[in-house]
Amino acid sequence: MLRLNLALLAIVLASALGAVASQHKARKSFTEIEREQERMRQLEVEWGQLQLEQSTWAAHARIEKVARERLHMKPPAPGQVIAVEAAK
Secondary structure: OHHHHHHHHHHHHHHHHHHHHHHHHHHHHHHHHHHHHHHHHHHHHHHHHHHHHHHHHOOHHHHHHHHHHOOOOOOOOHHHOOOOOOOO
8 A cells, every 4th residue: 555655646746747847848938939029029120120221222312312423423415325226
């Protein structure tokens, strides 16, 4: 009878330790998921900001302004433009 009680006690203790370890692992995983979801939200905000910045830098008016001011470019005179027709 004593052996049976000791065996049952050992099984109960192992089961309890397993349950505690399982809960700990689940909580740790949940915390990690929450952290990664927050990082995902931050990256989505950054992505939106980068898209806005890209559209600002690539705006036609801005490119033309930079070409005229920094690169001293200007449209060609009407006599300098040559039209080429595609072969049929």
